[in-house]
Amino acid sequence: MTILVAVVTYNSERLLADLIDGLKVGLSGLKWHLTVADNDSRDGSVETVRRLAPEATVVEMGRNAGYAAGINAAVAASPAHDAVLVLNPDVRLTPGCVARLQEALKEPGTGIAVPNIVDGAGDLIYTMRREPTVLRTLGDAFLGARRAGRFPLVGEVVADERRYAVEQFTDWAEGSTMLVSAECWQRCGPWDESFFLYSEETDFALRSRDAGLRTRYVPDAHATHLEGDSRVSPGLWALLTLNKVRLFKRRHGRVRAGAYWAALLLRESSRALLGKAPSRAATRDLLSPSRLRETPGPASVVR
Template sequence: MSLAPKAAGPVVVLAVTWNSAALLPDFLAALPQGMAGVDYRLVVADNDSADDTVAVLRALAPDATVVQTGRNAGYAAGINAALAAAARWESGVRAAVVCNPDTRMRPGCGRTLLDALGEELPDGSRVGISVPVLYEADGATVSRTLRREPTVLRALAEAVIGNRRAGRFPALGELVTDPAAYTAATRADWATGALMALSAEVMAACGPWDEFYFLYSEETEFCLRARDRGFATRLAPAAAAVHEGGQSRVSPRLWTLLVLNRVRLHRRRHGAAAAAAFWAAVLLRETSRSVIGKAPSRAALRALVSPSRLRERPGPAPSAPRSATS
């Protein structure tokens, strides 16, 4: 299979921080081995941290480019700010590796992700987004990070039998649960955005990340938009990293934001009629979880039945794990 030509310039490793001072030492310590063999530059977009995040960056990564957004702008806005800073380099960038600061690359992870970009697939698309196998904080448990496109049927099946049981059947589940999928070069409709490599080609074709989504669904939207333009998201099984926050408990506020953004994304991609059916399926799921005492679902349920909450643009929220699925 042919490979797409590689763009000139270095690779940009970008991270978005918000009160991330405690996370940065381990993240930065893992970078040299994680990106071994790659000419890269680190760019960090800080969303107005109130702690010592910027001071820690200056001390531990003096060569990094630090972009201070001046506000809690959201994950997509932070990515866009970092990419805009990188775009001003004379040589441009060859690719980008987008990281959460609570990820820890294992040796060779970055180069393996980058080598996976550009491959032409049988349907004529190219790999524009590559993702690693992510392990939970224990370093041994594989996190289920691959996803299928959200549909009404999948939302309904997950409401009735749960996302992990539904995930065993491709037509019924969004979550890819088959362990074998995480040992092969598995193609997905999208993947959680804690760590992913983007080719120069996919960034040029897709443009900026959608800042409508303050947190959650921004990586879903980007991966689906890339797929619409002929670029695939695919797992690079030889690349690995630990995601410290991958299984963190999700607060009612964050779960509400996740649920609302799923409905908003479906409406923006499929229109009002399809969105109404998707909303009903999500409503059923959150209702059933509320009945058994799930506080996050009770909060989400209240928001789902509020037209004003569904219409409003997502606003600032605390930082959160990128892989919340519970």
């Protein structure tokens, strides 16, 4: 069985040496191939990959095409494979991680396998998610994500630490580390490039679940995610919030999406009043018809 490791880089040079070393550890004993899609990095990302992993395939996108486009390009440019490991450049795999995910893909009804993930300090990251709903967004608004997440009806984030000790299906999971079976990719891929960044993994996992290929959380497969800055960057948080509305509208239609938009606006505006800059940016964009209509792109992030 050959595993394609698909990584998207964007000014990621400082992360690549540790990433590549981690691949050798996390995929030890397995047959694998690394393909890196570079979104027009201005640092030495491309040169670093070619120097440290000369056997890897490098796809130079020529522009910042977004995360989903990078993943799709990496898959399209790669040799034959039996599974796709979608991996952020700031993820570090532990020994045996991918072999355990590979085993989990063999379980009936499984199309995606995801590991237990901790942050750089070793603290558990709540990566499992329930499908977005209006009620869950309101629960987040009034109780906060972690408190609401203890209760399935009103929480999107699965925030009960005891659940992370048990192998189980989840509606979707944060997309930094995902092993996708070739069957799942063939039936449900490619990823939707219209999202540019954020919600693309939600969309793919929910479409896979709709097709009968669910996301399986595997507690004894382990990885570390050093984490990005979506929670501190106003531009990224606003984009994340807008993409939630776009995805909900595609799955549920305009009327129900209106209620979902209102719940998100309540959540973000209440936090904006507390002085949170990311929520101020999200509130501004939620109230902008042009921002809700436009296709996301680099300008949606750097503003």
